[in-house]
Amino acid sequence: MMSVRNVTSGGEATSDDVVLASILLSVLIVGTIFGNTLVCLAFYLFRDLRSVTNYFVVSLAVADLLVGFVSMPLWFTTLTFQWPSPKSTSGLYILWLCLDIATSTASIVNLTAISIDRFYAITSPFKYPVNVTKKRVLVCIFLVWLYALAVSVIRATPLFGKWYTFFIASASFFIPLPVMIFCYVCIFRVARIQAVKIRKLDTINAQIIELNKKLDKETNGDLETLCTTTKKGRPILKTQISFYRQRRALSSEIKAAKTLAIVMGAFIFCWGPYIITLLVDRSCPLCIPRSRLGTLARIVKWLHYSNSSLNPIIYTLLNRTFRNAFRRVLCRSCRRNDGSPSRTHQITIRSLQHCGLKSCHRPGAVSEIGEALECNEWLTVV
Numbered sequence: 001m002m003s004v005r006n007v008t009s010g011g012e013a014t015s016d017d018v019v020l021a022s023i024l025l026s027v028l029i030v031g032t033i034f035g036n037t038l039v040c041l042a043f044y045l046f047r048d049l050r051s052v053t054n055y056f057v058v059s060l061a062v063a064d065l066l067v068g069f070v071s072m073p074l075w076f077t078t079l080t081f082q083w084p085s086p087k088s089t090s091g092l093y094i095l096w097l098c099l100d101i102a103t104s105t106a107s108i109v110n111l112t113a114i115s116i117d118r119f120y121a122i123t124s125p126f127k128y129p130v131n132v133t134k135k136r137v138l139v140c141i142f143l144v145w146l147y148a149l150a151v152s153v154i155r156a157t158p159l160f161g162k163w164y165t166f167f168i169a170s171a172s173f174f175i176p177l178p179v180m181i182f183c184y185v186c187i188f189r190v191a192r193i194q195a196v197k198i199r200k201l202d203t204i205n206a207q208i209i210e211l212n213k214k215l216d217k218e219t220n221g222d223l224e225t226l227c228t229t230t231k232k233g234r235p236i237l238k239t240q241i242s243f244y245r246q247r248r249a250l251s252s253e254i255k256a257a258k259t260l261a262i263v264m265g266a267f268i269f270c271w272g273p274y275i276i277t278l279l280v281d282r283s284c285p286l287c288i289p290r291s292r293l294g295t296l297a298r299i300v301k302w303l304h305y306s307n308s309s310l311n312p313i314i315y316t317l318l319n320r321t322f323r324n325a326f327r328r329v330l331c332r333s334c335r336r337n338d339g340s341p342s343r344t345h346q347i348t349i350r351s352l353q354h355c356g357l358k359s360c361h362r363p364g365a366v367s368e369i370g371e372a373l374e375c376n377e378w379l380t381v382v
Contacts, residue, residue, distance in 0.1 A: 021298045032068035035312030036061040042325035052137045059141045060110035064308035066103040102152035105172045109144045112176040119183035165282045173275045180264050259318045270307035274300040
């Protein structure tokens with residue numbers, strides 16, 4: 001990302017080092033493009049993913065896609081063919097540096113925006129739906145990209161100098177990092193409190209279930225009679241449902257905190273070595289031997305690029321909604337090729353069954369479809 005020529009190019013390298021670095025980078029390019037394309041496709045195809053938070057996720061995926069399409073391939077040609085040459089001041093090389101800085105900064109700032117969004121959603125759950133709207137999220141995304149472009153454009157202006165290294169390190173790492181840490185610490189504290197509440201809810205819920213069983217026996221299993229003949233019946237059933245809802249909400253908050261913690265940990269692991277190497281090389285050029293700088297530069301550069309491929313993996317493993325959406329996207333072509341029922345047919349059958357038509361596979365079930373159309377429980381894919 002940065003414009004330090006030594007760290008970006010890595011100096012002279014043996015042919016074996018270049019081949020190994022090129023192979024690893026090729027794998028990284030394919031993984032980055034594939035994973036982030038899946039995120040964008042899932043967001044476009046499935047409405048249940050189009051929440052305000054996921055707009056930030058898609059913005060992050062777009063930034064990582066640009067890293068995979070622009071930054072990584074040009075670094076690949078620089079490693080393999082020395083084009084564009086790091087030793088020149090050609091316009092193409094400067095353009096690559098500016099694009100590299102812009103896309104990487106946008107990726108980092110989008111991660112920061114997601115952490116702020118999750119912090120506000122978990123710490124202020126009642127204000128969040130009112131204050132965080134789609135329009136405001138789009139404005140925030142625009143400002144994120146504007147910030148990234150402003151930081152990168154300075155590289156191509158006469159203002160560029162030795163100070164730019166420290167400026168870019170601060171703007172793209174040392175400022176976002178404390179914000180992410182603060183948000184995560186607050187979320188972690190809330191998650192601990194919610195975990196205690198979940199344990200209490202489980203204990204109370206177990207007591208309610210036992211009480212309902214006793215009341216159910218007294219009324220010979222007639223729950224309707226229980227709700228109408230006793231004053232305690234209906235409040236108990238409603239309370240039990242509310243406990244389930246509270247537990248589900250609290251569990252989702254804890255999962256969001258865990259996901260954010262892993263995303264932030266991956267961010268520090270991938271970007272920390274690169275930033276440290278960059279600052280050490282600029283502040284103390286003799287601290288890192290020139291013979292080892294080339295290999296070190298390629299390792300930390302590959303490591304910070306790998307962050308763009310890790311984010312889709314994290315969402316796949318830890319977010320059930322994204323995981324299901326990815327599976328559905330990948331299996332669409334398989335269903336069409338093997339002659340299995342189409343997605344629309346499966347959705348129709350599932351929706352009809354949900355509306356009470358258990359025998360919708362039989363020939364006479366077509367006449368009952370008109371009744372099912374009145375049901376509002378249709379699952380929309382697009």
